[in-house]
Amino acid sequence: MRYELTDLRLFLAIAEAQNLSAGAAAVHITASAASYRLKNLEQAMHTPLFVRAARGMELTPAGETLLAHVRELFVNIERMHGEVGRFSAGLKGHIRLLANSSSLNGFVTRAVSRFLIANPDINIELEERASHTVLPSIVAQEADVGICAGTVESADMRVLRYAVDELVVVTPPGHALAGPDPIRFVAALDCDFVSINRSTSNFQFLRETAQRAGKHPNVRLHAHDFDAVLSLVADGVGVALVPRSVASEALARGSIAAARLDEPWARRELQLIAPPADRLPGFTETFIQFLVNDPRVVATRGDVLSACG
Template sequence: MRYELTDLRLFQAIAESQSLSGGAAAIHITASAASYRLKNLELALGTPLFVRAARGMELTAAGTALLGHVRELLRGLERMHGELGRFSAGLKGNIRLIANSSSLNGFILPSVGRFLNAHPEVNIDLEERASREIAAAIAAGEADVGVLAGEVETQGVRWMPYAVDELILAVPADHPLTREAQAQPGGVRFGAALEHDFVCPGRDTSNVVFLRDTAHRLGRSPNVRLHAPTFDAVLALVEAGVGLALVPRSVAAASLRDGRVVGVRLAEEWARRQLNLVLPAAGKLPAFAEAFAEFLLGDPHVAATRDALP
């Protein structure tokens, strides 16, 4: 049974992208070379690892079993490199980070920029996902560090409070909800917001998924007039009077401070949110990834928000 680490890295990349060409691109080889390596790996293991389906390359039962072992093996290699890295100057390695849109846009990106500038030998793969998916992805080895909103009940992970934020309605200054908010100091009900038009980030962002799911629980659907590429664009459209937006207060801070939009509080308890940082079980991260997690937690702006925790 002969195969190389490159074959296993390719197998994982194909499994995660559900595409032979996507997996090849991820490890910087040609599609023809990837096809050759995959066939050799399947021959060496004596079983098919993928089947071709309408949605792309799907794992067989054997492939699913192999993926767990490969992730654990490659994590072990990263830990080994991290331990050996102590004998050379600086941190070196690759970190996979997944986060929901609130934490990503409100807190994480400035921290990531400072960390990368301080550690030029570290690279970060950054992906946005819905909060409900993140802890399970960390437990499954799909990423090293996760940040999500809400409870963490998944086995096989560690978690710690990261930051506190609040979802608000960003509205134009003359919007009817500003008058309603003045009459209701505790905040307006989310159902009242659904009577008005929305502008939102991209359709598949965690922010929009949350908006849609929350509205559906009330038996409603938000009327989204436009999906903009960034939160900055969303807030500019709110300022222009196109609609209102459900956004984290941390993301809208500059627009609120400058008076470009008005922040309307929501009465629902879910609007006040604790963001949590999630890591694999103890001992499963290389030193440079642990250092990155500590850097995120230690950011003074982030740490200051935790004073609101009970």
């Protein structure tokens, strides 16, 4: 079985254009040369790849199967060129990480900072994503590692338990909601809120959860980050729904208080998603183990609620 990468690139172009001449033009060869290369590819595969129909070139079942593999092949080739090309810029590694807002602000950013300091030859591209988009993005190879909240099942990806957190309603000290007994979330919805910006998964969760309770949260201000939200709460502007991990330092200082929530969704299981180790560069696997074994997240994987009290 002998064929060239050019043959596969031509096959992809014809499949996408559903036309031999258009496919040939896309890879800058003549139609006659394209016809010759396609015939050789079909002979190498021992099966027809297209049916010549009135509407143009239609894939056979074998062609459909080949198309899926060829698309994945070229994605991997582009990724290979990008990663190898970084060596010319003096970089030895590049990792793309997606994380939902709770994990990003509560755990991930600090761990990434320590990893980068310890590994000066590695760069990390970090992006916030809503939890439900993380697994599909890793499967589609848009990123190398993902962290999200909730239950995740995948036959192709590793799913590692990362951390356990809880959502709480933070309030100014002495607020009526802040007491020893957990509250239902609907009780907080009568209060004014502050939140981070509208595009974040944290605000989207606040809005959707309130809507399920038949309410609309009165958000007085959308701040640029959680630190600003906590400062506004401390000043008495409103209350906020945040992960306890984000609020832990302010709670320890006493600048804010917290109301535990008697809601099943308040406990947040955070999962790390990644391809199998044999499909990743060694430095990416090292990064994954660094995240999973970070003492701060390891400490949460017991009974986080009793530990945080």
